[in-house]
Amino acid sequence: MSLLEVKQLTKNFGGLSAVSMVNMELEDNELVGLIGPNGAGKTTLFNLLTGVYEPTEGVIDLEVEGKKTSLIKRKTYTITSLGLGRTFQNIRLFKDLSVLDNVLIGMHEKNKVGTLASILRTPAYYQSEKKLREEALELLALFNLETKTEELAKNLPYGEQRRLEIVRALATKPKILFLDEPAAGMNPQETANLTALIRQIQKEFKITILLIEHDMSLVMDVCERIYVLEYGRMIAHGTPEEIKNNEAVIKAYLGGE
Structure with a gap:
């Protein structure tokens, strides 16, 4: 099984579906990007995976000692102890x-x-x-x-x-590290340093990283695979080259017609 399996994951807030029928898999020791326009549901998805929100429906399974372990209805601190660490879009030190x-x-x-x-x-x-x-x-x-x-x-x-x-976040010794817009507010030199740092983290700690980021050059530079959200739905998944040339992504995220 994959390290993390997400199936048909949905979160409704009243009549609004912030995340809808999302499927995703993460494997050991890979660096994956999650992109999409503002309001696409990226941080909501992070919050579902880390226990901040409870899904309306769907499956979140983490591989723990060779067995599937459901993360649904588990407390955030329990999910952290099972191996999911994260940072936040707004620094929370x-x-x-x-x-x-x-x-x-x-x-x-x-x-x-x-x-x-x-x-x-x-x-x-x-x-x-x-x-x-x-x-x-x-x-x-x-x-x-x-x-x-x-x-x-x-x-x-x-x-x-x-x-x-x-x-x-690394101090919790995670299997998966979720980075929520780590380059937000950084100048070009700081972003370049961060790019090197993310590579160093994967090399040193041999963990899986899921990265939300608006800086497309950073995402295309470091990620092996990329998922794309629009209005809470997954519209594309592939290598950086495939995503860069995907018409739906160009239209939704990069401003194409």
């Missing part, structure tokens, strides 16, 4: 906490010492805290943030806040 603490919060699910050990501050508690801190510092170093560990997240430049949000 803990802005009054340090850079390091933001990453450690992402790791809390991996702390296995238990409540009693945490309360009593046993040797096992301190060993676990030390290990998590070392892992957090290693992650920050990979993204050139190791010198910013004690800075408040809100004091970082915009591009570094974006990187920190990705680091925090």
Whole structure:
């Protein structure tokens, strides 16, 4: 089976169908794009896959230890623990906490010492805290943030806040990383750096990445496959070359007649 299988996924808000009968598959260690005009339903689809919204109907199955596991009606934190991590279109850091603490919060699910050990501050508690801190510092170093560990997240430049949000998502050790418009608000140089960073993430962590992005040059440059949404429906799927030459995509997304 695929790592993630989505079948006939639908979300209605009153009389409006924000996502309608969407089918999608993600495999191990691939980089996939999700594009479409504003209001096409891309972020709504992310919210369905990560448990923020409950589908009106449809199937979301994740491969866990060789078995299909349904993500329908599961809490967001449970879905995160099963291996889905994400960033947001609008940065959602803990802005009054340090850079390091933001990453450690992402790791809390991996702390296995238990409540009693945490309360009593046993040797096992301190060993676990030390290990998590070392892992957090290693992650920050990979993204050139190791010198910013004690800075408040809100004091970082915009591009570094974006990187920190990705680091925090990676701290959950996801099988699939959902990136929601990571280049939003970036200048061309920051976008170029982000493109290199996304490649580095896949190389270093060997995970699947699903990327929502309006910057078509970034999408065409890094993605192996691309899905295209319009008005909540999937209108195309293929390689970057196929999508670039797809008449329906040109008309819906790139402004063709």
